[in-house]
Amino acid sequence: MLVLTRKVGESIRIGEDIELKIVDIDGEQIKLGINAPKHIEVHRQEVYEAIQTENEQAASLEENLMNIFKNMNNP
Incomplete structure (x- = not known):
């Protein structure tokens, strides 16, 4: 982890775009303040984790539904 000291009004650059x-x-x-291109998502850590959890749950549900449909077609 890189640790930097900054004062109010000072910036840190990440690559050319952030x-x-x-x-x-x-x-x-x-x-x-964060300036980043619109295609880069910026979230607080707790929001990011909630999104990841929700995506995992949705993927699991989708997999379970696919298995149900497979079993319905193969009695």
């Missing part, structure tokens, strides 16, 4: 800017610092919280 910029993380320190917008504000208030106690133990910081506000980050």
Whole structure:
């Protein structure tokens, strides 16, 4: 993990297309501004994990439905 120190108004670049800017610092919280191309999804970690869980559940349901349909066609 790369750890960098930044002040309010300073930025970090990731590649050519992504910029993380320190917008504000208030106690133990910081506000980050993120400029990234629209095709790159940006989520908070807890939202990302919820999306992954939901996708896994949907894939499992789809697999279960496929197995049910297979068994219906092969009595």
